[in-house]
Amino acid sequence: MILLVPANPLRPRRPDDHFAAEADAARDAGIDVSVVDHDALTRADERERAVASVSGSGTAVYRGWMLRSERYAPFAEMLAGRGVVLRTGGDQYRRAHELPGWYSSLAAVTPPSVWTTGTGQADFDRARVELGAGPAVLRDYTKSMKHYWHEAAFIPELADPVAAWEVASRFLQLREDDLVGGFVLRRFEPFTSAEVRTWWVDGVCVLVGSHPDTPNDCPPATVDLARVTPLIAALGLPFVTVDLALRTDGVWRVVELGDGQVSDRPTSIEPGAFMAALFGEPR
Known part of the structure; x- marks a missing residue:
């Protein structure tokens, strides 16, 4: 190896x-x-x-x-x-790295989402109408601009076309040439916990830890993976991360799935423990 x-x-x-x-x-x-x-x-x-x-x-x-x-x-x-x-082969990487590659398999455990293949206002409006009225989070196939939450990520009401497009325009301005695919609109769901990053090798969860953005927020003692485990295993992907958060009704929801090779490791997970989880115990 x-x-x-x-x-x-x-x-x-x-x-x-x-x-x-x-x-x-x-x-x-x-x-x-x-x-x-x-x-x-x-x-x-x-x-x-x-x-x-x-x-x-x-x-x-x-x-x-x-x-x-x-x-x-x-x-x-x-x-x-x-x-x-x-x-991880090329096709497997794309399926893990881009939301359209994994969304249908995890639709039951992640916020409802729609996406476009273009970035024009007409493309955006079609997706906006398809998802329906209410709050949403905007991103592209691989990334949001959550650190610009009110400017370029959170849309309070999709039924307001002018305000929604202002957020989308700012998103395009910030992402520029880094934009991947098209717009993705995800129904906003309120969460009560920080995100938890879980690491999966061949469909088996090998690590549960903090999200890199909040490394000092320790995950709860128990993270219920019962619903997501068979769905992630069925994807047949060799190495992925799955970020989860606890919704206000007490249900764990998938916020993001990503290829584990390019997912950041939080500082709260020691490198040795990480390598042992990824490759097996040291020889």
Whole structure:
């Protein structure tokens, strides 16, 4: 097994500082570590250089910065040409990384959602009408702008087309070239807890911890995963995160599913425990 992490831009033979602790923990567990050039991965004419320092062969897990699905697929292909097979294939990455890929499978346990394939006002209005009146949260296929909550994320009333489009316009302005797919409108649901990030390997929950945005908010002693477990297992995805929050009626709801390779680890989870959960107990 191989762990792939982004290289430090200033010291390209070393892991990026953000992932250095995970790399150290992997080596301590007897796992090979190689670095990849994340910036080169984002440029089509430099992707071969991005993986040039990857050595060895076998199955690999990437732990790094977020990649667009159309960039992850050639990354996986280039590694395969070197004898390194990412545990998560290109199609699997897209299904986990983009909401339209997983929503239908988890519709019963996540807020009702609709999405567009374009970002024009007419596309937005069609989605707005489809979801129906009431409050909603706006995002694209991979990310919201929740840190700009009232400006670019929360829409108090979808039946108000002018105010709703003002939020959407601000969202487009902030996301710019980073926008993925189109608009996603999700019915707003009130929660009583901070988000809890759960980590799943081959459909089995291996870790429950805080969300990286609120690392000091410890999850409740009991997080009820009974409803979500068979649904996540049925997705057939090798490594994902599922963020959950407790709704005001006492029901745990899925806020987000993401590919585990590009999901941030909260500081409250020790790197060694994380590697043990991801790869198994140290040898």
